Amino acid sequence: MPQPHSRASWRYTVAMLVDATGSGMYLPLSLLYFHYVTGLPLPAVGATMTVAALLGVVSNPLAGILVDRYGARTVVIGGYLLRSAGFGGYLLVHNQVEMFLAVVLVAFGDRTFPPSIQALISEIAQGTARDRLIARQKSLRNGGLGIGGLTASVLLGVGHNSSYHLVVGLDSVSFVLAAVLIATVPSVVARTRGAGRPSRKGGYRTVARDRSFVRLTLINAPLALCYMTLSMVLPVYLTQTLRTSTGVPGMLYALNTIGIAVVQIPLTRLVIRRARTRTAALGGAVFALSFLLFASSALLPGQGPLLGCLFLATALYTTGELLHSPATSALATGTAPAELRGRYMAFYQLSWALPSAAAPTLFTAGLALSPTGLWLLLATLASGSALALLRMEHRLPEAAVRPWTRDAVPAAVVPAAVVPAPTTVSPVGSRS
Structure with missing residues (x-):
C-alpha cells in the first residue's frame, strides 16, 4: 500500500503548523489591532473588514482556475x-483607506487557500494516505492555533503598541516561512496528461453538469453549518438561556480544541478502512445527537447535571467533527478529476463559504425565536445530510469512497521524478 513520501508529508505538515501558529497569533486581535494602533473606531474597523472579506470571495473561483492552469503549489x-504582504502592510496603516488595501490583500490570500490546499493534498498523497495527511493537518492546525493564541496573549500582556506590531510582523514572517516550506514539498503522485492545463471544454460549466459532485456539495452545506455552532450559538445559549457562568463557554471550547488536537490522528487510523461516505455520515449523526443533548440540557435541574450534559454534548460534537472533517475532505478531493481539480475544489468550497455567510443571521434569528427549536433544526439538518450521504454512495467513484481498493494497485502512483517526458505530462497530480 503506497504511503505519502515522508519528506513530502512532514514538510507539508510543518508548513501547516507554521501557518496555524501565525494565524493563531493574529486571531485574538483581528479587530483590536487597528483600533488600538490606528485609533479607528471599532464600527469602522468592523465595516472595513467585512467589505474586504466580501470582495475576497471573488478570489475563490479565480483560485480554482489558477490551480488548473498553474498548479496547486503555485x-x-x-x-x-x-497574506504576508498584507500583514506587512498592517504595520504601515494610518487611516481607513490604507487599512482597506491591506485587509483586501489578506482576504484574497485567505480565500485562495481552501481550494488550492485541497488540490495540493491530492499531489502529495493518494488513497488512505490522504486521509491520514488531512487528519494530521487538522490535529496540528488546532495545536498551532493554540500555540499562536498563547504566544499572542503573552506578547500583548506588555500592553504597548509595539507588542501589536510585533505580533503582526511575526505573522507576516510566518506566511513567508510556510511558503518556503511548501515550495520544497515534493510531489509524489503520478502526473497525468492534461492536468494542470487550462480546460478548453467548459471549465466551471463542466463542474456544474457533474450532478453527483453538485449533490455532494449541497449535502455538505448543512453539515458545514454545524461547525459554526460552537462559536456562534453555544456562548449565547449558555449565558442567556441557561444562565451559566461566562467561563463555561471557554471551557467547552477548550475541550473541543484539545480533543481535536489529541484524538484526530488515532481516530482516523481507527476508521481508515471504512467507506468515507459512511464515516462522514456517522459524523453527521453524532452531530445530530450532540444537538439533541444541547436542546435537552435546558430541562435539567441543578448545575451538576447541567454541566455534565453540556460536557457530554460537547464531547459528542467534537467526535462528530473528528469523523466528518477528514472523510468529507478526502471524499471531495478524490471525486474531482485531476484536470479540473482546482475548479472542483473551488466549487466545493461554496458549501462552506455560503453557510458561513448565512450563519450569523440564521443563528441570531433562531435564538430569538426558540433556542430549543434551533438545536432541533440543526439536528434535523445534520441527520438529513448524513442519510443523503449514505444514499448517494453508489453514485461516487469507488476509489474516492473506498480508497484502499486503489491502494492495492501500485502502478497508480509513480514518483514525479521518474515521469519520463516533460512534454507529454503536466504538473498536477493524477486523478484519485
Whole structure:
C-alpha cells in the first residue's frame, strides 16, 4: 500500500503548523489591532473588514482556475505571499483607506487557500494516505492555533503598541516561512496528461453538469453549518438561556480544541478502512445527537447535571467533527478529476463559504425565536445530510469512497521524478 513520501508529508505538515501558529497569533486581535494602533473606531474597523472579506470571495473561483492552469503549489505559495504582504502592510496603516488595501490583500490570500490546499493534498498523497495527511493537518492546525493564541496573549500582556506590531510582523514572517516550506514539498503522485492545463471544454460549466459532485456539495452545506455552532450559538445559549457562568463557554471550547488536537490522528487510523461516505455520515449523526443533548440540557435541574450534559454534548460534537472533517475532505478531493481539480475544489468550497455567510443571521434569528427549536433544526439538518450521504454512495467513484481498493494497485502512483517526458505530462497530480 503506497504511503505519502515522508519528506513530502512532514514538510507539508510543518508548513501547516507554521501557518496555524501565525494565524493563531493574529486571531485574538483581528479587530483590536487597528483600533488600538490606528485609533479607528471599532464600527469602522468592523465595516472595513467585512467589505474586504466580501470582495475576497471573488478570489475563490479565480483560485480554482489558477490551480488548473498553474498548479496547486503555485497558488498556495502565492496566497501565502499575498497574506504576508498584507500583514506587512498592517504595520504601515494610518487611516481607513490604507487599512482597506491591506485587509483586501489578506482576504484574497485567505480565500485562495481552501481550494488550492485541497488540490495540493491530492499531489502529495493518494488513497488512505490522504486521509491520514488531512487528519494530521487538522490535529496540528488546532495545536498551532493554540500555540499562536498563547504566544499572542503573552506578547500583548506588555500592553504597548509595539507588542501589536510585533505580533503582526511575526505573522507576516510566518506566511513567508510556510511558503518556503511548501515550495520544497515534493510531489509524489503520478502526473497525468492534461492536468494542470487550462480546460478548453467548459471549465466551471463542466463542474456544474457533474450532478453527483453538485449533490455532494449541497449535502455538505448543512453539515458545514454545524461547525459554526460552537462559536456562534453555544456562548449565547449558555449565558442567556441557561444562565451559566461566562467561563463555561471557554471551557467547552477548550475541550473541543484539545480533543481535536489529541484524538484526530488515532481516530482516523481507527476508521481508515471504512467507506468515507459512511464515516462522514456517522459524523453527521453524532452531530445530530450532540444537538439533541444541547436542546435537552435546558430541562435539567441543578448545575451538576447541567454541566455534565453540556460536557457530554460537547464531547459528542467534537467526535462528530473528528469523523466528518477528514472523510468529507478526502471524499471531495478524490471525486474531482485531476484536470479540473482546482475548479472542483473551488466549487466545493461554496458549501462552506455560503453557510458561513448565512450563519450569523440564521443563528441570531433562531435564538430569538426558540433556542430549543434551533438545536432541533440543526439536528434535523445534520441527520438529513448524513442519510443523503449514505444514499448517494453508489453514485461516487469507488476509489474516492473506498480508497484502499486503489491502494492495492501500485502502478497508480509513480514518483514525479521518474515521469519520463516533460512534454507529454503536466504538473498536477493524477486523478484519485
